[in-house]
Amino acid sequence: MRLRARYADMSAAIGRRIADEQRRQQLLDLAGRLNPDSWVTAEDVQRGLDEYESVLASLREVAGRRRRRKRSRSAVTPASGKPADEAVSSDEVRGADDGGSEDSEPD
Secondary structure, three states: OHHHHHHHHHHHHHHHHOOOHHHHHHHHHHHHHHOHHHOOOHHHHHHHHHHHHHHHHHHHHHHOOOOOOOOOHHHEOOOOOOEOOOOOOHHHHHHHHOOOOOOOOOO
């Protein structure tokens, strides 16, 4: 199942990221070599497996992997994941719930 999923992901990435129709079709044809459903004979299977990683790597160079945004460490507190100015400590929350008195008993 992994081979089919990689093929589908790469085909979708090519469709999203390559604007030139002719270039997109060339890359989709190349990506077709990743499709295990097109490997009919034993020779096709062997050739497909032998070439799989190199074809996938060459397509990734062009269509790339998903880009992930990097968050600035100074803008996010590590414990809460919220911006530093919105982060509230647990002591502040407890104080707000019980009227601000640390000595008061819960209801």
